[in-house]
Amino acid sequence: MSSFTFEFNLTLIFSCSSSQFVAVANLFHALYQRGDGMRAVDFTEYRPKLQEKLGKDVEQLIYLFPSAHKSALLADGILMAPVGEDIEVPNVLEGGMVTIPKELRPYLVDMEVINSHDQHVLENSNPVHNLWSFYQHATVMPIMSEGARESIIEYQKRGAGASVADVLNWHEGRFADGGKEIPELWQKHLELFRAPDGNFVCVEENLKRLADKDGDGEIDWDEFVSADFQQCFV
Amino acid sequence: MARSTLVLASAAAFLAASGYTDAFSVPSQNHFVSTKTKRSSFAAPSLLTNSIRPSTHHSSTSLAVLSKEQALHTAERLAGMSRGEIQHIFEDLDADGSGAIDLAELDLLAKYFPGETFTPEVRAKLMKEIDTDGNGEIDAEEFYQWMVVNAKSDGSADSKGTKQMQMRQARLEVGKDGIDPHLMELLDELGVGAVVQKVTHPLHSAFGRTLYDHFVSCYLISKEWGNPEVSWHKRLKACHLLHLNLI
Numbered sequence: 001m002s003s004f005t006f007e008f009n010l011t012l013i014f015s016c017s018s019s020q021f022v023a024v025a026n027l028f029h030a031l032y033q034r035g036d037g038m039r040a041v042d043f044t045e046y047r048p049k050l051q052e053k054l055g056k057d058v059e060q061l062i063y064l065f066p067s068a069h070k071s072a073l074l075a076d077g078i079l080m081a082p083v084g085e086d087i088e089v090p091n092v093l094e095g096g097m098v099t100i101p102k103e104l105r106p107y108l109v110d111m112e113v114i115n116s117h118d119q120h121v122l123e124n125s126n127p128v129h130n131l132w133s134f135y136q137h138a139t140v141m142p143i144m145s146e147g148a149r150e151s152i153i154e155y156q157k158r159g160a161g162a163s164v165a166d167v168l169n170w171h172e173g174r175f176a177d178g179g180k181e182i183p184e185l186w187q188k189h190l191e192l193f194r195a196p197d198g199n200f201v202c203v204e205e206n207l208k209r210l211a212d213k214d215g216d217g218e219i220d221w222d223e224f225v226s227a228d229f230q231q232c233f234v
Numbered sequence: 235m236a237r238s239t240l241v242l243a244s245a246a247a248f249l250a251a252s253g254y255t256d257a258f259s260v261p262s263q264n265h266f267v268s269t270k271t272k273r274s275s276f277a278a279p280s281l282l283t284n285s286i287r288p289s290t291h292h293s294s295t296s297l298a299v300l301s302k303e304q305a306l307h308t309a310e311r312l313a314g315m316s317r318g319e320i321q322h323i324f325e326d327l328d329a330d331g332s333g334a335i336d337l338a339e340l341d342l343l344a345k346y347f348p349g350e351t352f353t354p355e356v357r358a359k360l361m362k363e364i365d366t367d368g369n370g371e372i373d374a375e376e377f378y379q380w381m382v383v384n385a386k387s388d389g390s391a392d393s394k395g396t397k398q399m400q401m402r403q404a405r406l407e408v409g410k411d412g413i414d415p416h417l418m419e420l421l422d423e424l425g426v427g428a429v430v431q432k433v434t435h436p437l438h439s440a441f442g443r444t445l446y447d448h449f450v451s452c453y454l455i456s457k458e459w460g461n462p463e464v465s466w467h468k469r470l471k472a473c474h475l476l477h478l479n480l481i
Contacts, residue, residue: 022461027417027453030445031424040426040445053420106462111452114459118451147459 022107022145024054025061029111032093033066043093061107067092068100068108069115072136073189075199075233078108080139080192082230106143113137113148128166131159135167135193135200138229164200168193202232306382315387317378324377334371337361346385413453421446 028050032043043063050059071077071089081087084102091098100108116133134156141149171190175182182190192199206228310316327335327342340361344352364372364380421427427446 020457023453023456024417026456027413027421027449028424029449029452031426031449034445041424046424053416110456110459110462114452114455118448118455143462145459145462147455148462 021058022061022110025058025065025107026111026114028054028058028062029065029115030069031062035069061104061111063093064098064100064104064108065111067098069112072112073185075188075192078105078112078140079136080199080233082233083140083143105140106145109140109143110145110148113144113151117148117151127159127162128170130155131162131164132167132170134159135164135203138203139233164193164198164204165195167200168198199232203229206232310382315381315385317382319387320378320381321374323381324374327377332371334373335377336371340372413450421449 031040031046031050033039047059047063050062054062067089068078070092071087072079074080076087077089078087078100083105086099086101087105088097088099090096134152137144137152137155141152144152168190171186171193172182175186193201195201323346324335327339329339329342337357340357341352343360344350361372364376366376366379426449427444
């Protein structure tokens, strides 16, 4: 390895290991496109400017976030696909597909959790809503920051008593109440909760059968998190 | 709806410190005759104005970074209730469905405060206090603005969720001073302060907040939570990918 390469690597380590690395990306996370499709700036114009001012590493997370966010409801998306593998999601900014490497996924997962946490955390009085929030994030809990993980655990605790069937009924009911057809993205999402083949039905059944390791008829938190959720998404 | 159990508490001090007191009807004293020792936390701010102003209680300019909407957002978290949840209570009290609470209906508020004694005198004083336009009825907005300041959900007082809300307050108090000036300048340049979010539903907690508020709040949460814990060699590879733009 040449000395030039060695110095170059040191520079990169410092940049990406900064305590504010993900925080700065969060400060601009939905700049290029929000969940509803609105764009605060023209990303083709602003990408070079943000790369210059924030660094390519931070800007790349900002570029990937809208596509990662759009995939969050899907089984092969940023939150539910098995960890440890690269994933491909639709590129909402430029069309086609974009790859989210497994090495970047923890940062984008944290950005997604924080985006939701800032906007949804108060809707915690309904166990069904909370269970839905928990299940969406269950498979990626191992790669989150500790703070993000604690917030997801809180959703699980506040989801006690609810079931995946309740989650399905709630969502289908709210679309029916609104007199609207369920959008395709949501149809795919709700299939995850539909018996008998839904992925979260699998998770729920596994919890009932496997998680109660001490056989006391209840699933405590340690037992809960020891369950392998990913096998239901492979 | 399951009834919430509430206690008297006050986000008023926080809001006053934030400089966002114009929207609130803040009581000058606790009108409830408590069966317990009167809570010292129910202290009213001494300075109220009709304009939004920066805090005079903090040496820094920290809380001036928050818009009025963000201050309300934070007050909801401190109260442990969203606007939607307060609206549910309002609808429960509005027994005749008229869209307003009259003096007789106000009696129903007592069941939400089981630790307080609700006398006719207290009821009359509350009506006068909450009914800020003095028309003899309490509309939904008047009720929300009183509740978000004066009530606190007691259901999870010692829970991690409540602690997170308290931590959030502390985080927001770091505010602008915790963000590098060049990042704040960049936010201004990008114009995100002018983008008001109209997402999903008016009761959604992001509705009406600016994109700027949401971005700043996310930054502060992320700074508190830190980076995901990934091994050094994975981080090195991630840095390579990011810097060399191989994705």
